[in-house]
Amino acid sequence: MKNICFYFQLHQPLRLKRYRFFEIGQDHYYYDDFQAEERIRYFVEKAYLPANQTIAEMIRSSNGKFRCAYSISGITLEQLEQYAPEVIDSFKELAKTGSVEFLAEPYAHSLSSVFDANEFEMQVKMHSDKIEALFGKRPTTLFNAELIYSDEIGELVSKMGYKTMMIDEAKQILGWKSPNYVYSHSYAPKLKLLVRNHKLSDDIAFRFSSMYLTSESFIGWIASLPEGEKVVNIGLGYEAFGITQSSQSGIFDFLKSLPYHAMEQQIGFMMPSEIRKNNESAGQLSVPYPMSWVGKDKNLTPWTGNDLQQEALNKLYAVGERVRLCSDKPLLRDWLMLQTTDNFRYMSHKDAYGTHFENAYDAFMNYMNVLADFLVRVDDQYPTSIENEELNELLKTITQQEKEIETLEDEVKKLKSRKQKTVIE
Amino acid sequence: MKALMFGWEFPPHILGGLGTASYGLTRGMAMQNDMEITFVIPKPHGDEDQSFLKIIGASNVPVVWKENDWNYVNNRIGRMMHPDEYFWLRNGIKYDFRRIHTNDLGCIDFSGRYPNNLIEEISNYEAVASVLAHKMDFDIIHSHDWLTYPAGVFAKKISGKPLVIHVHATDFDRSRGQVNPTVYGIEKRGMDAADHIMTVSNLTRAIVIEKYHQDPRKVTTVHNAVEPVSDIESFTKTPRKDKVVTFLGRITMQKGPEYFVEAAYRVLQKTKDVRFVMAGSGDMMNAMIDLVAKRNIADRFHFTGFLKGRQVHEMLAESDVYIMPSVSEPFGISPLEAMQVGTPSIISKQSGCAEILTHAIKTDYWDIDAMADAIYAIVKNPAMHKSLQDLGLDEVNNIKWEDAGRKVRAIYESVM
The missing domain is CATH 3.40.50.2000 (Glycogen Phosphorylase B;)
Known part of the structure; x- marks a missing residue:
């Protein structure tokens, strides 16, 4: 029996406002709240809410047989909590059905997996905590931002205790292999890899209305796959339902009729963790260089391809260790927001998807001004003149001294009380 | 194809971007093997690069018949133009331009700059154009910028050959909107008479269409380029x-x-x-x-x-x-x-x-x-x-x- 594994990505960056250089050191608020609210409301009303309703209905009418997964970036969750709490509630309802799995991802939808392993670990944990707090279950599957994956990242993820990871179908790693099997990491076999079926996913996300896709033919294609190909992973941006494909295109009806046709063809639905449990690995996949799910080449060039992006990323991640020593809450939040992949995508000359800047230079200038202010703030906390190691030592001494003071105070208290007792006696 | 171009500046003696653009464009066009360009400027200095086109100085073209000796002419303008050409062009004088102040050769002393009597120079340029149009053989007339539009229009009327004009700037650019009515008039008449209008950008194209009321089909943008720097x-x-x-x-x-x-x-x-x-x-x-x-x-x-x-x-x-x-x-x-x-x-x-x-x-x-x-x-x-x-x-x-x-x-x- 074949199984379809649907998973949806929800991500909205917090857009930076126009920030001129003379504001550096003066203004420490970097975001365009008006735009953020407007955008999130647009996505919520056009796509997220109606899509959630549709999915809930599909689960109900199929008696829980329809199952799917969500990956929602931490930044998006925060924005939803602030501007559209009803969406969080509706996800909670979905979580209660037991037919929905929430995936882990780096909180800030960042490139930290490539540039800063410690940061990556921290962010994934932070995100898992948030998901557990909201929906009651800790994720076991990881969906890295932009589906970035390499052997190195996989190893790290496996060590962090995650058992499954989503990756994209790319020629350079699969070669002749089919995406419709479960694979595993090249030298950490515990980590299973679910490969996104690129063609079928994009058929829904980008070509649905232009190719007059029906759920009958869609399921038909899956049914006609070779016998051994048991798993079809369909991953797409959630805005496909209602925005990329407008509701008038019939995308919601397409969704609703999927379970019926699937059952007719004896095809089931599974969540990523179920796929992992029910399928053995068909082989190992070796991915020496990082890959992503964007573009034809499926590599990191949309974010790291030119000098501007390199410069911005280097300047940002150079202070990672130092920022993690800080305890200033607003600073830590800004640190996360500045890492969002979109910031760097906007600096691409060729592929600045979703940009609100005029061009790459405009995006770079604005980002670097914000970053300059941010770095000044980091410097105010811990001057850069002190080396990281030295700083660590100093901090350690401080905490040790604090502890020592505590123990000594305790002793003083004890002695005092003993003294009192003896006096009484 | 033979093109008769009217310009105002040509390197090395230039005052603004017009000269540079004229040079670059003619050079680029000269790369087409069958292109023959005759470029008219008001006042040549004799050191212009003529390897790819022919330069005619308007200040060497007689507009009033004067009897002169071959050797005398050679002495006066031989540096810039062959005396035979002078005599040949003299036969093209068909109108009476004696109202214009001319020198001993019957030529007009153009300043070639942007003097106070610019409007007068522009209309004198027309007289030169008439002589050239009567005498020369060409397939098309190409006028660069408003200073040369009247010359182009006159040459068209005489020869019946099509006229294209090249708008390097309009008075709306130069004056931040406070146009000089005389200049506007010259520009507008030039554009109305032209068979086609080339503009150096879409920005200028929009001005030509909106402010000079030209048919958009008649206006095409040809963006400028830049000459490679050799050293x-x-x-x-x-x-x-x-x-x-x-x-x-x-x-x-x-x-x-x-x-x-x-x-x-x-x-x-x-x-x-x-x-x-x-x-x-x-x-x-x-x-x-x-x-x-x-x-x-x-x-x-x-x-x-x-x-x-x-x-x-x-x-x-x-x-x-x-x-x-x-x-x-x-x-x-x-x-x-x-x-x-x-x-x-x-x-x-x-x-x-x-x-x-x-x-x-x-x-x-x-x-x-x-x-x-x-x-x-x-x-x-x-x-x-x-x-x-x-x-x-x-x-x-x-x-x-x-x-x-x-x-x-x-x-x-x-x-x-």
Whole structure:
């Protein structure tokens, strides 16, 4: 029996406002709240809410047989909590059905997996905590931002205790292999890899209305796959339902009729963790260089391809260790927001998807001004003149001294009380 | 194909961008093997590069019949024109132009500049055009800029050959909207009479259509290009402690110099290791010196006066940023020249060249904040400077006059 594994990505960056250089050191608020609210409301009303309703209905009418997964970036969750709490509630309802799995991802939808392993670990944990707090279950599957994956990242993820990871179908790693099997990491076999079926996913996300896709033919294609190909992973941006494909295109009806046709063809639905449990690995996949799910080449060039992006990323991640020593809450939040992949995508000359800047230079200038202010703030906390190691030592001494003071105070208290007792006696 | 072109300037003796553009375009067109260009300018100096076209100086063309000896003519203008040609052209005098003041050869002494009696020179240019039109053999007439439109129109009337006019600028650009009615009249009559109008940018095209009421089908944009600099390696950048930001051009209302001063003022509030240079001269220069003093940035703001020839490229090469905040610039070739010597450019969106450049920073001319921000970003971020430099160089090297020449040729063919 074949199984379809649907998973949806929800991500909205917090857009930076126009920030001129003379504001550096003066203004420490970097975001365009008006735009953020407007955008999130647009996505919520056009796509997220109606899509959630549709999915809930599909689960109900199929008696829980329809199952799917969500990956929602931490930044998006925060924005939803602030501007559209009803969406969080509706996800909670979905979580209660037991037919929905929430995936882990780096909180800030960042490139930290490539540039800063410690940061990556921290962010994934932070995100898992948030998901557990909201929906009651800790994720076991990881969906890295932009589906970035390499052997190195996989190893790290496996060590962090995650058992499954989503990756994209790319020629350079699969070669002749089919995406419709479960694979595993090249030298950490515990980590299973679910490969996104690129063609079928994009058929829904980008070509649905232009190719007059029906759920009958869609399921038909899956049914006609070779016998051994048991798993079809369909991953797409959630805005496909209602925005990329407008509701008038019939995308919601397409969704609703999927379970019926699937059952007719004896095809089931599974969540990523179920796929992992029910399928053995068909082989190992070796991915020496990082890959992503964007573009034809499926590599990191949309974010790291030119000098501007390199410069911005280097300047940002150079202070990672130092920022993690800080305890200033607003600073830590800004640190996360500045890492969002979109910031760097906007600096691409060729592929600045979703940009609100005029061009790459405009995006770079604005980002670097914000970053300059941010770095000044980091410097105010811990001057850069002190080396990281030295700083660590100093901090350690401080905490040790604090502890020592505590123990000594305790002793003083004890002695005092003993003294009192003896006096009484 | 033989083209008779009327221009006003031709290198090496040029006063503005018109001469540079005329040279580049004709050179690019001359790459087509069957293209023969005769280029008429008011006053030749005899040192123009005639390897790819023929130059006729209007000041050597007789418009009033005077009896002269071959040797005398040779003595007078032999340096610039063969005496036989003089006598041959003399046969083309069909009208009585004795009302015009002529010299001993029956020729008009053009200044070739932009004198106070410019309107008179323009109409005298018409007289020369009539002689040429009667005598010469050509397939098409091509007039560069409003000064030469009347000459082109007259040549068309005489010869019946099609006329295309090339709009390098309109009076709306030069005057920030306060047009001179006489100039407007000359421009409008030229455009009305033309078989086709070429503009140097879509910006200018829109002005021609809207302000001069031309049929959009008759107006085509042919963007300018830039001639490769042959001795590019000889222009070097001296290492300096301070970064140099340069404005280069006529210091007039059209070029928006005051926005540059204001942007400089903003940058200097934040950082001190930047110097600003205003190169050129013009009627707003003294006002700018006053403004700089008023903003208290005179220690960081420098005026060079008028630069010419090699000095222009040297100044551009020595700069870290080139800025052109023009209020209205039909094309604006200087940012391309700056990019050729590896200097990143900031240009106003109201410049025609913004339409073809990707690797330059574009801001509105009035947006001083954005301009200051861009200056700051380029001088403070080596990656930004390098990107603009490298990618800008690639870009500008691919903007070729040859391509522009081919477009012009296609337009010629469409009206013949």
